[in-house]
Amino acid sequence: MARIWKFGSDVNTDQIVPGRYAPYMLKNEDDLRKYPFVEARPDFAPNVQPGDILVGGNNFGCGSSREYAPLALKMVGVGAIIAPLFARIFFRNALNLGIPLFTVDLTEQLQDGQQVQLDLATGLLTTDPGEQIQLPEPSLFMREVWQAGGIVPFYRQYGRFPGEAA
Amino acid sequence: MPQTLAEQILSHAAGRTVQAGEVVTVRVDLAMIHDSLAPGIIRLLHEDLGAERVWDVDKVAVVIDHVAPAATVQTATHQANTRKWVREQNITHLFDVGRGISHQVLVEERLARPGMIVAGSDSHSTGYGAVGAFGTGMGSTDMALILATGRTWMRVPETVRVLARGQFRPGVSAKDLGLYAARVLRADGATYASVEWHGVDFLSVGDRMTLATLSIEVGGKAGIVPPTGAPAADLDVPAWLRVEDGPTYLRTVEVDLDTLEPQISMPPFVDNVADLRDVGKVAVDVVYLGTCTNGRYEDMAAAAQILRGRTIAKGTRMIVVPASSESLQRATSDGTLTTLLAAGATIGTPGCGACIGRHMGVLAPGEVCVFTGNRNFRGRMGSPDAQIYLTSPEVAAATALTGYITHPQDVMAEGE
Numbered sequence A: 001m002a003r004i005w006k007f008g009s010d011v012n013t014d015q016i017v018p019g020r021y022a023p024y025m026l027k028n029e030d031d032l033r034k035y036p037f038v039e040a041r042p043d044f045a046p047n048v049q050p051g052d053i054l055v056g057g058n059n060f061g062c063g064s065s066r067e068y069a070p071l072a073l074k075m076v077g078v079g080a081i082i083a084p085l086f087a088r089i090f091f092r093n094a095l096n097l098g099i100p101l102f103t104v105d106l107t108e109q110l111q112d113g114q115q116v117q118l119d120l121a122t123g124l125l126t127t128d129p130g131e132q133i134q135l136p137e138p139s140l141f142m143r144e145v146w147q148a149g150g151i152v153p154f155y156r157q158y159g160r161f162p163g164e165a166a
Numbered sequence B: 001m002p003q004t005l006a007e008q009i010l011s012h013a014a015g016r017t018v019q020a021g022e023v024v025t026v027r028v029d030l031a032m033i034h035d036s037l038a039p040g041i042i043r044l045l046h047e048d049l050g051a052e053r054v055w056d057v058d059k060v061a062v063v064i065d066h067v068a069p070a071a072t073v074q075t076a077t078h079q080a081n082t083r084k085w086v087r088e089q090n091i092t093h094l095f096d097v098g099r100g101i102s103h104q105v106l107v108e109e110r111l112a113r114p115g116m117i118v119a120g121s122d123s124h125s126t127g128y129g130a131v132g133a134f135g136t137g138m139g140s141t142d143m144a145l146i147l148a149t150g151r152t153w154m155r156v157p158e159t160v161r162v163l164a165r166g167q168f169r170p171g172v173s174a175k176d177l178g179l180y181a182a183r184v185l186r187a188d189g190a191t192y193a194s195v196e197w198h199g200v201d202f203l204s205v206g207d208r209m210t211l212a213t214l215s216i217e218v219g220g221k222a223g224i225v226p227p228t229g230a231p232a233a234d235l236d237v238p239a240w241l242r243v244e245d246g247p248t249y250l251r252t253v254e255v256d257l258d259t260l261e262p263q264i265s266m267p268p269f270v271d272n273v274a275d276l277r278d279v280g281k282v283a284v285d286v287v288y289l290g291t292c293t294n295g296r297y298e299d300m301a302a303a304a305q306i307l308r309g310r311t312i313a314k315g316t317r318m319i320v321v322p323a324s325s326e327s328l329q330r331a332t333s334d335g336t337l338t339t340l341l342a343a344g345a346t347i348g349t350p351g352c353g354a355c356i357g358r359h360m361g362v363l364a365p366g367e368v369c370v371f372t373g374n375r376n377f378r379g380r381m382g383s384p385d386a387q388i389y390l391t392s393p394e395v396a397a398a399t400a401l402t403g404y405i406t407h408p409q410d411v412m413a414e415g416e
Helices: A029-034 A068-075 A088-097 A140-148 A151-158 B005-014 B038-048 B073-089 B102-108 B123-131 B140-149 B174-185 B205-218 B230-234 B297-307 B325-333 B336-343 B393-402
Strands: A002-006 A053-055 A080-083 A101-103 A115-119 A124-127 A132-134 B023-027 B030-034 B060-063 B093-095 B117-120 B134-137 B151-155 B159-165 B194-198 B222-224 B251-256 B263-265 B273-275 B286-290 B317-321 B368-371 B387-390
Touching: A029 A068, A068 A088, A088 A101, A088 A140, A088 A151, A088 B140, A140 A151, A151 B038, A151 B140, B005 B023, B005 B117, B005 B134, B005 B159, B005 B194, B005 B222, B030 B038, B030 B102, B030 B140, B038 B073, B038 B140, B060 B073, B060 B102, B102 B117, B102 B123, B102 B205, B117 B123, B117 B140, B123 B134, B123 B205, B123 B222, B134 B222, B140 B151, B159 B174, B174 B205, B174 B251, B174 B263, B174 B273, B194 B205, B205 B222, B205 B230, B205 B297, B286 B297, B286 B393, B297 B325, B297 B336, B297 B393, B317 B336, B325 B336, B368 B393
Parallel strands: A002 A053, A053 A080, A080 A101, B030 B060, B030 B117, B060 B093, B117 B134, B159 B194, B159 B251, B194 B222, B286 B317, B286 B368, B368 B387
Antiparallel strands: A002 A115, A115 A124, A124 A132, B023 B151, B263 B273, B263 B387
């Protein structure tokens, strides 16, 4: 089972990782895993488990282009992020890193701390009381990137961008 | 079918007519990486992607602007490694400590030009739209792929049009238009979209930078000012790049400049905007003039006009960080800088300054800052318990004089 971590609207990348914890400000870059939401939600980093799911409000990931924001989330093993709208650069960065993103508003249906199960292949989310929620079907472009584990492995494997003729 | 400026530029780059909503792979004309992210991008390029060389040594610009000069040994080491890499790769364009903020510098150097696609490792890369380029910010992985291939994938954006009419009143400027647009569109009003700024043909390239850089703050993928007026006097505009009649806009925001009041963005969100007149008496510790949004010569000159022959309030500090060495030189040669210093302001090395909260005037808990920059998120300039208000240079200067957030009209002399 995965835990739901719920956030509000307009979560910005300064909240996800403040600029002064940029990987190259750190003595050990692996320490980045300590800093997701370090000030905005201090209980997150010490308690998040691989596979846990972030549920946010509108405009998730707005602000700077810092890829270390979604990278920090990937490092702690975030399994998916669900929000009604993602800020563009965050969306690109997270997609490029292979973090599954689902564009749908579940802020009413899901509660913070709730346990769920997510089947990425089918997009079926099963909540602890047994309710089933069908997430929107990801585009072929996204599935190609996820399957490769990110756009870098995709490019290395196929020598082209997703969606381009082979 | 009539096309938006974004569709025109992306069609030209893709070599075929493309429309909003399509995902296309396009060539990139110029790639900018800066000191803060260059070490990671370089590692991604060589180690993760396995590429040995950048795709074109003339189309890559490396700018040391984020923490410049270096504040720690570690930062200095990263910057030294980046310089070494630039030499090894034989990259033509390195702009080192003190040259200024990437977006400003690449426009000054005429490397960013009308109709180009410019990708930068910084979200305010929308700023290249000041000269009619499609400028867009990207993360490290995207930038590494561009450095390796000269190409990137892109969803062709819809366009949100901001349509201004009339002229600014005294004490009101491009920043107020940009903040007003954020007030109407909100932080997500143009997410994934290109923002086109119409009706501002009279603006300087500098003022266009203000609008283009603020485009990301409403979610924009790009922010383009049509390249008629000032940029066209100085740069070649491709014949295919022009505002056409009747393309489809996602939305149009109309703004009457004749009645526009000074705007203020209140902490902790850029779109938390009100008329300055409606904000009560707020005491200010620091006035910070700088950034790619409002740190140019024109901004320093606008502040100097208000501060000339006067002294900033006791108990308030004023820090000026020019956007570029060219801006600093202009301000030095015509006395603008002397005016600012005589009023009690101090000056930092051209670059990003404290905008990212790493050096050169970070804020303490409880401090209040009036900032001509572009972000007022919690913790942006240092302590998460500091308060950041975003304003025009005119409001910043008026505030420095009184020590309270102040309307420029209240301190401007007759006839100014």
